[in-house]
Amino acid sequence: MTDAPAADALATVVREEWGRLTSLLLARFRRLDLVEDALADAVETAARRWDRDGIPDNPGGWLHTAARRRVLDRLRAESMAQRKVPLLVVEAEGREGSPVLADPGDLVEDDLLRLVLMCTHPALDPAAASALALRLVLGVSTADIARLFLVPEATMAARVTRAKRKIVTAGIPFAVPSADVLPDRLDSVAQTAYLAFTAGYAPGSGPDAVRTGLAGEAIRLVRVVLRLRPDEPVLLALLALMLLQHSRRDARVDAEGAIVLLPDQDRSRWHRDEIDEGVALAHSPALSGPLTVQAAGYAVQAAIAVEHATAPTADATRWDVIVARYDDLVALAPTPSARLARAVAVAEAQGPRAGLAALAGLDDDLAHSHRLPSVRAELLARADALAEADAAYAVAIERCGNDAERALLKERRAALHERHP
Template sequence: MPEAGATDVVIEVWRREAPVLVAALTRMTHDLGLAEDLAQDAFLAALEQWPERGVPANPAAWLMTTAKRRAVDAFRRAETLRRRTAELKRAAGEADPMPGLEAQVDHIEDDVLRLVFLCCHPALTPESRAALTLRLVGGLTTTEIARGFLVPDATMGQRISRAKRTLSDAGAELELPTGAERTERLDDVMAVVYLIFTEGYAATAGDDWTRPDLVAEAIRLARLLAELAPAEPEVHGLQALLELQGSRLPARADADGSPVLLDDQDRALWDELLIRRGLAALARAEAIAARGVPVGRYVLQAAIAAEHARAATAEATDWPRISRLYDVLAAAAPGPVVEVNRAVAHGRAHGPEAGLAVLAALPADALRDSPLLPSVHGDLLERAGRPAEAAEAFAEAARRTRNADERTLLERRAATTRGQGAGAQST
């Protein structure tokens, strides 16, 4: 195989198998940092050998066996860890480790799930959880993660290194938490995946309106989590939400890259495959819920996204049902972001004054650094026939955003509504 082809295979296999390698090696070595180093060594060995010798019949097995052999070598050099050397030698096998490999990785799925939970350990900050998840479970490079979150490579590298040290200092183990701790940690895992998605779907800063690579990675992680925890309705709800919202990505910008709002999107551009996958995931969540398992924010948000996906046009959207779903969501997962979105739904279902009433009930300092509230306020004011006030709200939203494309959009809406107000005064 040509070198370029072999290199592409190495990279593709690495992106798919990195979490499996790191998880299995962490279980064996009890050392997350060493496990990642061993996996990286196997990856480098593949880059060196596959272009010259050809891609092995089972690339994933080759990487696993190579990493385990390197682990044996590492422990052989460590006099204080002779006992672990013997255990790893038995796991890898001396004569031909390949035939016994399947038995060694019987619990790969459990290992990956443990790795996901480890990356979302409560000792870590949400930002560190996201970075470590992308690095160890997503297989992204430090440079890719840094680019996604608009920080220098060195900053992201330090963040990931600190996260690993924090886990080591906390004595974190590659074990599934149980009881209330598992429920809490699962919430953290889903929150990290959703954070990655939202940063890709509507970037908080920078020159790009969206970051499709982060959206794709979050959807992949959500699918993985749904496979690893199939009895949890919320993980299916999360997958459904990300698939359904992600389906709109091709229509969220025009040919020039400028943002396109939901009402103006060409729905023919929405990804039908993602919609079908999202609706199927939602159906799985609802089937589990029908057996008496409670659902939460992700299933409810997915149900809302499904209403948009089912509507052939913006005018066909069932806003009364969406507003009722937001009422349920506000009771299940209260918060200012939910209330702002509930205001949108009520404004569409019952008129702009109804939406403005929802916003009026929010605290004065709600979401003070976010453009979300003033932008929704401006939209409702515009629909209520109050263009001058709408222009001020859009201008405030433009001042708050750190995303260049979003700022351009909001400034344009401010200018348009300001013009409407001036026209109304002159007539």
Template sequence: MPDRADAADAVDRAWRTHWSPVLGLLIGQFGRPDLAEDALADAFVAAARRWPADGVPSSPGAWLLTAARRRVLDRLRAEAVHRRKEPLMVVDERTRALAAETTDPGAHVGDDRLRLVFACCHPALAPEARIALTLRFVAGLPTAEIARLLLVQEPTMAARLTRAKKRLAASGIPFATPPPERLDDRLDVVATVLYLVFTAAYHPTDEPDPLRTALGDEAIRLVRVLDGLLPGRPVVRALLALLLLQHSRRDARLDDTGALVLLPDQDRRRWHADEIAEGLAVLRSVRPSTGQAEEYRLQALVAAEHTTAPAADATRWTVVADLYGRLEDLTGSPVVRLARAVAVAEAEGPEAGLALLDGLDAALPTHHRVPSVRAELLARAGRPAEAAVSFRAALALVHNPVERRHLEGRLAATELTGGAAGPPGAARCPRGRPDGQP
């Protein structure tokens, strides 16, 4: 009798390993992302039911693909019969033809996962819908996590995903990789998606591995493939530099218990010097620009300031604050304002940082990072009672268990010590973008 725990682990591994590539194959074959996702979810349910009894197949990905393909064909057949427009025999012939189809109009994009990213980023969909669909289909992220990444409520994101799927199903939009001459039309959205996939890797989870560094590896791999496919694009080069510099610190971000280690407390000997060197070299190849390319370049310059400082107290905070000011001018983003407040507090003192937080509660009403940053700055300004109130406000908004434990520890320390100042940078930048990683 197969071990049920081993089978359950195999299903979990298969989800992480095979969800995206199998979904990409299904969408590429049938052009129906709504059916493909539902069928693959059904296949995983079947795997959870059958593998403990029958044993884990030698090729879990192939098993899932076969099971999901059968479910898509059953749905297509049922739809056609329901319309009563064709005889059953004709329907069966057409579904069999779909199953055997091997044409590959997206062969000019050699990577299956990147091909799916380009397909999801169809310009007929609203940009936010393209991003949400890609994060769902390519990274396999749940709706709640996509909502947190995009700073919206979960019901809003669920509705957005549903509308996008219905539009694709009803409009006849070709869900396929664009031809080579049209790849640049989707480049900015593709870059945004890869940026967010990387960000998702550093949202701590309550899983055995709180940080999904493999997802960060995959995001960087896809950016490298994209850079080879469309060489010399500033937005891609700047993004590659940013991700390399951020990813270089992955081994120092958590302690042995899985608790967050803030940037000033990280063991810099554990940072990957080769990746820092490569990131800096790529960054030097990117000239000042406009739009999204410049946004990534400025973020990469911030990351470079941190990764080249020999120690936390050697960080050039005035330079970091200036870079965030330029980034805020470019984007108008309240999340960037939050990061700038942290840098200004380091350069000029906590009261200067607190002044920049004015208005951010209304701009980011569900973002726990606003009250948590305020709490840290209040504690450093010698206002422990106000700091404790802000820590409690942050705890009321935080959903992630790893970050919740961190905030609970900071609240307890504030109440115990009466607001002893934290280390430089302890307020932390917001987690809504890669420049806000711990």
């Protein structure tokens, strides 16, 4: 059995570097089936050997080397059996430098964008394409992707599996498209970046309160695409939203890694340069004309973020304006997440009972989410319905898969018990 240090090290490298490792191997071999099997075999081998031999100095490099060798072994076996791919084996063995992708030469030199474009092939459903890119390229776990899409993990696992199977069986190439296809894939790329950013600031599982590295990579991806499409409204609005949210990263957790809620954050730790850039982008002339639903949704969320970022104190927040913005967002796309966020704003503007009323009808849509019962618990506590609040906290704690969020929920439930022993 793997000891705790080795197991922890392996869990960390899988969580933080799976996407990068997948990207490197796909860039070299362009065989999704072999890459996934090889990485899984490498992790299984590491679980046995790191306990015995010690944790390597470069765990990610160790997994990459082991997986690469496994792919080459499989290619040799296929070559012997079918006599069809010997040149691919020779070519792969000879590439010891940076991976080379089949690039027509007119797209920006950025591996992350290339691989996201590969995953967002038009033959795939846009939602499935984004889920596939999140899993393969950015390393977001299937459980966390399921939470982003508000579906059970088994459902998302099946969707991702079907998408991968379609790529393999239909022979969709893992090749870099030319720049002229970017407009057709722009919405999927933007959605992928948005979901990756959300996963960074609301991890559904694991120990971290925030994963700023994942959020930062999502921002970088949008900046890269924006260099290709500098006046694209969907990108301008999305980058504004991301920067305004990202500006608060240093104030979101305390020295022990515990979550600090927005009203309690030290606003002097917010990054003013990012706020200024985000506000400027949110007021871009390109966002003043007719917008697609997706671009308009990001623009409205950016406008909400501007209200939070520019309020001098928590008490000075213009909650009535924020409620109006959420009304606009719900009118555009009445998603459960938007309706839940609107209910929180209504509670701040009009009181907890109004917020509770705004939660009506969300239980079926958010049946697996811990956020609905956690919001309900907080509002019930404010309304002095302590027994019902306690029951709602229990549901939220049971559903929550993130250690830091669960700790916060337990802390708030304990405070409730102090009020009503």
